[in-house]
Amino acid sequence: MSTNKIALVTGGSRGLGKNMALSIAKRGLDVILTYHSNKEAADDVVAEIKKLGQQAVAFQLDTSDTSGFKAFFEGISTYLKEKYNADSFDYLINNAGTGIYKPFLDTTETDFDEMMNIHIKGVYFLSQQAVPLLSDGGGIINISSGLARFSLPGSSAYASMKGAVEVFTKYLAKELSNRKIRANVVAPGAVATDFGGGENKDNEKKRSLISQNTALGRVGEPEDIGGIVAFLCTEDARWINGQRIEASGGIML
Numbered sequence: 001m002s003t004n005k006i007a008l009v010t011g012g013s014r015g016l017g018k019n020m021a022l023s024i025a026k027r028g029l030d031v032i033l034t035y036h037s038n039k040e041a042a043d044d045v046v047a048e049i050k051k052l053g054q055q056a057v058a059f060q061l062d063t064s065d066t067s068g069f070k071a072f073f074e075g076i077s078t079y080l081k082e083k084y085n086a087d088s089f090d091y092l093i094n095n096a097g098t099g100i101y102k103p104f105l106d107t108t109e110t111d112f113d114e115m116m117n118i119h120i121k122g123v124y125f126l127s128q129q130a131v132p133l134l135s136d137g138g139g140i141i142n143i144s145s146g147l148a149r150f151s152l153p154g155s156s157a158y159a160s161m162k163g164a165v166e167v168f169t170k171y172l173a174k175e176l177s178n179r180k181i182r183a184n185v186v187a188p189g190a191v192a193t194d195f196g197g198g199e200n201k202d203n204e205k206k207r208s209l210i211s212q213n214t215a216l217g218r219v220g221e222p223e224d225i226g227g228i229v230a231f232l233c234t235e236d237a238r239w240i241n242g243q244r245i246e247a248s249g250g251i252m253l
Contacts, residue, residue, distance in 0.1 A: 004055070006089040007233050008032045008076070010063050010126070011096030013042035015193035016143070019226030020093060021045055025054040027230045032076065032089065034061040034096065055083065063096040064118035066125045073129050080133075090138040091233045092130045094123045094165075097143070099196025101154040112157050119161035124168060131176065139182040141232050142169050144244065146189040150252040162187075166244055173242030182241040186228055189248025191220040215250030224249070 007024045011017040012033025021031050022045070031049050035042035035058055042058035049056035057079060061072050080086045097118050100111055127140055134140075144166050147159035165185065172183035190210045192201040199206055200219055210219050228247050231237055 005029045005091070005233070006032060006080075006084070006086075007091040007093060008034075008089055008130070009093045009095055010034045010061065011036070013038050013045055013058070015195055016188065016191060016222050016225050017093075017095045018045050019222035020095060020229045021056075021226075022048060022052070023226030023230035024091075024093075024233055025049040025052045025056065027234055028054070029091070029230075029233055030055040032056070032079070033058050034063070034072075036060070036062055036096070057083075061096075063094075063122040063126060064114070066122065069126055069129045073133060077133060088133050088135040088138075090135045091141065092127065092134060092139075093141045093143070093229055093233075094126065095143045095229075096122075097195075099155075099199075100158050101196055101199060102157070103154055104156040107157050115157040115161050119158070120164040120168070123165055127172065131181070134179075134181055137180045139184070139232060139237075140169075140172055140176075141229055142166075142172075142183070142185050143229075144185045144187040146187055146246060146248045146251055148187060149246065169244075170242050177241075182232075182238070184232055184237075184240055184242065185244040186225065186232070187244055187246040187248070188225050189214065189220050189246070189251040191222060191225060193222060210251065213252055214248065215253055218249065220247070220249055 007029050009021045012021040013035035021033050025031050046056040046058050142165050144162040147155045148162040169183050169185045190200045207219050225247055
């Protein structure tokens, strides 16, 4: 049986999730990652993690569709038994998500439901079904956004769901405390990825605005976030619980 800790990262095939998965592996943990549709990208991340000397596997999962969660965790359970002769993993990182940039007055009910399903309903019930497979003393890390603290027009639906995730995380920390499972939030600021149509990567006007309003004077990169999540998956972070850690370079201070 492996003594390695195991982390499950949703949306681990690209962007922030990919960097989280690699950073976690560099800390000596094995990784289970999920992808929505791009199996090839997920397989590439698995290969990179194996080069680092850790075990990894990718499962397909639509985190906005709760009907698939039971079968997903049955697959995880089978994998843990066959690979590790184990019945639990240690850390759940709820990272998967999509963005939307639409003014409040133009946001449709369909837009709203899409944001809700992936960013709060999916996170809520995926966590609920994960808990029986989580090790005592493990942890849950939910990914929020700087937009839950400050407001930029066009993100009302997305940011509202992230605000909900932050409140939910405090309840997780309290209600899972009998099993010493910690729950924390990491809230990235603006990061240059393909998220939300790649706005923070390709829109020079927006990049300039972000840089001017960030104490460290630039847009974030995935590498700025992954290590923080990885740190929360270690014993060094054992006394951090129910907290929101914003990693934004000091935006909108």
